[in-house]
Amino acid sequence: MNELTSSKIVCPQCAGENEVPIDEKFTECVFCGSAIYIDKRKIVSHFVINSNFKKEDAEGNLRRWMAGNFQVKDLDKLAKISQSSFYYFPMWYFKTDKSAGETIYLQPATSTSISEIKKINIPAGNLKVYNKKEFNESEFVPPDVLFDSAQSWLKETGVNMDSIATSNLVHIPFYQFHYDYSGKQYAALVESSSGKVYANLWPAKSEAPFRILFALCIVAFFLISLLALVVGASMNHFLAFDMGIKIFGYGFAAIPLIIIAYFIAKKV
Ligand SMILES: [Zn+2]
Structure with missing residues (x-):
């Protein structure tokens, strides 16, 4: 210049x-x-x-x-x-x-x-x-x-x-x-x-259903952890059993949550 x-x-x-x-x-x-x-x-x-x-x-x-x-x-x-x-x-x-x-x-x-x-x-x-x-x-x-x-x-x-x-x-x-x-x-x-x-602004996907799903995930995993703790305690803290409940529980809960997430993403 x-x-x-x-x-x-x-x-x-x-x-x-x-x-x-x-x-x-x-x-x-x-x-x-x-x-x-x-x-x-x-x-x-x-x-x-x-x-x-x-x-x-x-x-x-x-x-x-x-x-x-x-x-x-x-x-x-x-x-x-x-x-x-x-x-x-x-x-x-x-x-x-x-x-x-x-x-x-x-x-x-x-x-x-x-x-x-x-x-x-x-x-x-x-x-x-x-x-x-x-x-x-x-x-x-x-x-x-x-x-x-x-x-x-x-x-x-x-x-x-x-x-x-x-x-x-x-x-x-x-x-x-x-x-x-x-x-x-x-x-x-x-x-x-x-x-x-x-673009600065556009008609965006609504976030509300995703927030509800996120809350649902937290509740589900909290309940499974609690269950593992209670059952584990009743089994005198047999660690393998405690872990087993968590792994199966998390895996089991993940299936419907993933399906719900998929449908929300398709719909919104
Ligand atoms: Zn010149």
């Missing part, structure tokens, strides 16, 4: 001196063609990640995710997609140097209700220099979280700022889906280079 000190900006890629564009945040280096982003007086390279998914394929990934173990039963069949959109979402991208393990930190460069996307993984090889001619600019969400704010966030999370080797602005492609399920609205994002699904 470079400071803007004169009427020239130095390209973060080739160090070529460019004229400062008037009223433009995005520009291109006249020497190497690199995309440059100017945030107040800070200059960073501007990258983009290619989209590999068509809308139908992204929706397919969303349906498969809905059919997963953490989602309510039949969500994949019952959810009604009410709205979908495609956009490139801006993220501040920080990478530490080799001594600090080349760790990548990402911070959304605009507000989002789906904070899960902070957990996104970007393989460094996927970064592509942004080129205006190759993309539809209207699909690019402009950043409104300033570079300085992103840096302060990084400092707050305990990252040593001297270890930051690269700072970039990266636009990441997403399909955003809104869907209805039993009268409520939910949103999910499908990252369109990997197909991964991101």
Whole structure:
């Protein structure tokens, strides 16, 4: 990252001196063609990640995710997609140097209700220099979280700022889906280079039946242990007998409990 000190900006890629564009945040280096982003007086390279998914394929990934173990039963069949959109979402991208393990930190460069996307993984090889001619600019969400704010966030999370080797602005492609399920609205994002699904909230499996089952397990095993203790005492603490009751008792109790668990998991 470079400071803007004169009427020239130095390209973060080739160090070529460019004229400062008037009223433009995005520009291109006249020497190497690199995309440059100017945030107040800070200059960073501007990258983009290619989209590999068509809308139908992204929706397919969303349906498969809905059919997963953490989602309510039949969500994949019952959810009604009410709205979908495609956009490139801006993220501040920080990478530490080799001594600090080349760790990548990402911070959304605009507000989002789906904070899960902070957990996104970007393989460094996927970064592509942004080129205006190759993309539809209207699909690019402009950043409104300033570079300085992103840096302060990084400092707050305990990252040593001297270890930051690269700072970039990266636009990441997403399909955003809104869907209805039993009268409520939910949103999910499908990252369109990997197909991964991101969501904060979704119709989850109810936990109550599992809690009841857990309580049932504790009661069952407590009673068996008690039985073993009482019978063992009456047999003058004949240890082998005591252990035998426990092993058979636990094994016997486990069968119906496993069957109940299986049916709860299928039903909920
Ligand atoms: Zn350049």
